[in-house]
Amino acid sequence: MKPESLKEIITNLPEKPGIYKYFDTTDTLLYIGKAKNLKKRVSSYFTKQHFENRKTEVLVSKIIRIEFTVVKTEIDALLLESSLIKEFKPRYNVSLKDDKSFPVIRVTNERFPKIYAMRNPIKDGSEYFGPYSSPYVMRIVLDLVKQLYPIRNCNYVLSDKNIEAHKFKVCLEYQIGNCRGACEGLETEQEYMESIRSIKNVLRGNLAEVKNHLKDQMLRASSDLRFEQAALFKDKLERLNNYQGKSTVVSITITNVDVFNISTSQQFAFVNYLKIVNGMIIQTQTIEYRKVLDETDAEILELAIVEMRERHGSNAKEIIIPFAVEINDETLKFTVPKAGDKLKLLEISMTNLLHFKKEKLEQYDKLDPELKVNRLMTQMQEDLKLKVQPKYIECFDNSNIQGNYPVSACVVFRDGKASKKDYRIFNVKTVVGPDDFATMHEVITRRYNRLVEENEPLPDLVIIDGGKGQLSHAVQAMKEVGVYGKFAVIGIAKRLEELYYPEDPLPLYIDKKSETLKIIQQLRDEAHRFGITQHRNRRSKGSLGTELTQIKGIGEETAKLLLKHFKSIKNLKSQPFEEIEKVVGKVRAKILMEYFKI
Numbered sequence: 001m002k003p004e005s006l007k008e009i010i011t012n013l014p015e016k017p018g019i020y021k022y023f024d025t026t027d028t029l030l031y032i033g034k035a036k037n038l039k040k041r042v043s044s045y046f047t048k049q050h051f052e053n054r055k056t057e058v059l060v061s062k063i064i065r066i067e068f069t070v071v072k073t074e075i076d077a078l079l080l081e082s083s084l085i086k087e088f089k090p091r092y093n094v095s096l097k098d099d100k101s102f103p104v105i106r107v108t109n110e111r112f113p114k115i116y117a118m119r120n121p122i123k124d125g126s127e128y129f130g131p132y133s134s135p136y137v138m139r140i141v142l143d144l145v146k147q148l149y150p151i152r153n154c155n156y157v158l159s160d161k162n163i164e165a166h167k168f169k170v171c172l173e174y175q176i177g178n179c180r181g182a183c184e185g186l187e188t189e190q191e192y193m194e195s196i197r198s199i200k201n202v203l204r205g206n207l208a209e210v211k212n213h214l215k216d217q218m219l220r221a222s223s224d225l226r227f228e229q230a231a232l233f234k235d236k237l238e239r240l241n242n243y244q245g246k247s248t249v250v251s252i253t254i255t256n257v258d259v260f261n262i263s264t265s266q267q268f269a270f271v272n273y274l275k276i277v278n279g280m281i282i283q284t285q286t287i288e289y290r291k292v293l294d295e296t297d298a299e300i301l302e303l304a305i306v307e308m309r310e311r312h313g314s315n316a317k318e319i320i321i322p323f324a325v326e327i328n329d330e331t332l333k334f335t336v337p338k339a340g341d342k343l344k345l346l347e348i349s350m351t352n353l354l355h356f357k358k359e360k361l362e363q364y365d366k367l368d369p370e371l372k373v374n375r376l377m378t379q380m381q382e383d384l385k386l387k388v389q390p391k392y393i394e395c396f397d398n399s400n401i402q403g404n405y406p407v408s409a410c411v412v413f414r415d416g417k418a419s420k421k422d423y424r425i426f427n428v429k430t431v432v433g434p435d436d437f438a439t440m441h442e443v444i445t446r447r448y449n450r451l452v453e454e455n456e457p458l459p460d461l462v463i464i465d466g467g468k469g470q471l472s473h474a475v476q477a478m479k480e481v482g483v484y485g486k487f488a489v490i491g492i493a494k495r496l497e498e499l500y501y502p503e504d505p506l507p508l509y510i511d512k513k514s515e516t517l518k519i520i521q522q523l524r525d526e527a528h529r530f531g532i533t534q535h536r537n538r539r540s541k542g543s544l545g546t547e548l549t550q551i552k553g554i555g556e557e558t559a560k561l562l563l564k565h566f567k568s569i570k571n572l573k574s575q576p577f578e579e580i581e582k583v584v585g586k587v588r589a590k591i592l593m594e595y596f597k598i
């Protein structure tokens with residue numbers, strides 16, 4: 001039971017937006033949350049009979065004290081929640097894993113500003129552009145602006161007094177054209193700052209303004225017969241056009257928007273951000289969160305929107321997202337596109353997102369194989385709508401040619417991998433002719449009667465290679481044995497990779513690229529391979545036995561003995577009389593020698 005004071009706090013919570021904090025008996029901050037309605041949200045934790053997961057149940061059991069802060073709007077609550085989570089890092093909050101510093105471009109706050117790359121911004125009045133997803137991308141942009149507008153990289157204090165006193169001398173950078181010599185007064189502050197303004201426009205993605213400026217400069221120089229300078233401006237214009245051509249231009253009608261997309265797994269969530277300026281993607285970044293309490297995609301996306309817009313200094317008034325979120329802010333427009341260029345932006349974002357996610361999960365799988373198993377099993381459980389994770393799977397497939405030598409293969413996968421020591425082959429005994437339905441009924445009956453009699457564990461999932469017919473006969477056999485309902489069973493049809501469930505006429509289709517379908521296909525293919533191999537062996541042995549029994553004086557038992565010892569007729573023909581005699585005796589050895597004319 002919760003203390004009376006805790007109940008009173010919950011009862012008296014205001015029905016207003018804000019953030020709430022949960023503390024335990026040691027006054028440790030456990031969790032920070034935001035709410036559109038504090039009373040309704042906090043009360044929901046203490047009125048539930050069943051929780052989404054064990055971690056939430058444990059969290060609620062530890063809460064002994066609640067603090068809350070009321071704010072004006074829901075967006076204020078979201079901003080406050082984000083900043084507090086980053087500051088205090090509570091144990092039960094979703095955590096931003098990608099907390100490393102990313103490269104930014106700094107324009108210093110001084111006379112004749114310098115421009116260079118760094119990772120940890122300093123609050124000294126300087127302007128920062130980025131962050132960039134990689135140093136390589138950032139270096140491309142930085143090299144471009146320095147090619148367009150040569151600026152200084154020295155640490156001289158370029159005051160009027162120092163310049164007038166000729167305190168400094170131009171260096172090698174001036175000689176090779178990387179600086180215009182502001183230290184000796186060869187470039188005025190006004191000219192220098194004009195270059196800085198153009199550089200800032202390039203960094204913000206406002207290329208049209210910069211291009212117009214360069215074009216005007218080129219035409220003016222040309223009309224004044226300063227052809228060398230006109231050629232320089234033309235070269236800069238071409239470089240800028242070349243840079244823009246390499247950038248992803250999505251639409252000239254989309255000006256200043258942010259794009260967010262999300263993809264999650266059992267333990268992680270990945271959010272991609274695109275910054276669009278003047279129809280062009282100028283920045284992109286994907287961040288990773290570690291899930292703690294089975295947070296919803298919407299909850300994580302809301303947190304990411306605040307985090308990324310703050311990190312990138314975005315002032316975009318429109319945000320494109322894959323689904324609606326509960327952020328009520330009159331200054332922002334949230335768009336969930338259904339078609340057109342904005343939907344294409346979401347698709348570009350998802351392409352980047354899935355590539356990043358795939359690489360990250362592969363890294364984690366290599367570092368922790370157990371994590372891969374848990375992730376795969378959880379994914380299969382979700383995709384196939386199972387009650388438990390399918391850690392133990394059995395798959396059955398029949399093989400015969402016109403009803404001859406029928407066999408059925410049972411292959412076993414444990415934790416998503418083949419367990420060949422558990423494979424079983426069944427020589428069909430009761431079925432006459434090519435009857436897959438009856439064969440499946442016999443094999444399922446034999447298999448699970450045996451497991452029940454020997455008190456062996458039953459599988460989590462059984463896969464029947466075949467459509468609804470084979471599945472229904474397998475289910476009937478399971479009911480007769482008394483194991484139906486103790487594990488999941490599905491059938492897979494080869495033509496369209498359709499999955500069928502018992503008593504459900506409509507098939508389930510899984511994404512062709514999903515890991516779940518790949519595992520099912522591996523099981524089906526392995527069962528087919530194993531069954532075909534055993535069927536061929538049996539057919540080969542049957543053909544050999546038939547030929548031997550046709551020899552007068554050689555019965556079935558003798559044929560089996562010869563087959564077991566010599567393996568093939570070819571091998572038998574190559575043996576001397578003495579070797580054959582050792583196996584079947586002198587009389588039968590003579591019969592074989594005469595028959596094969598050895």
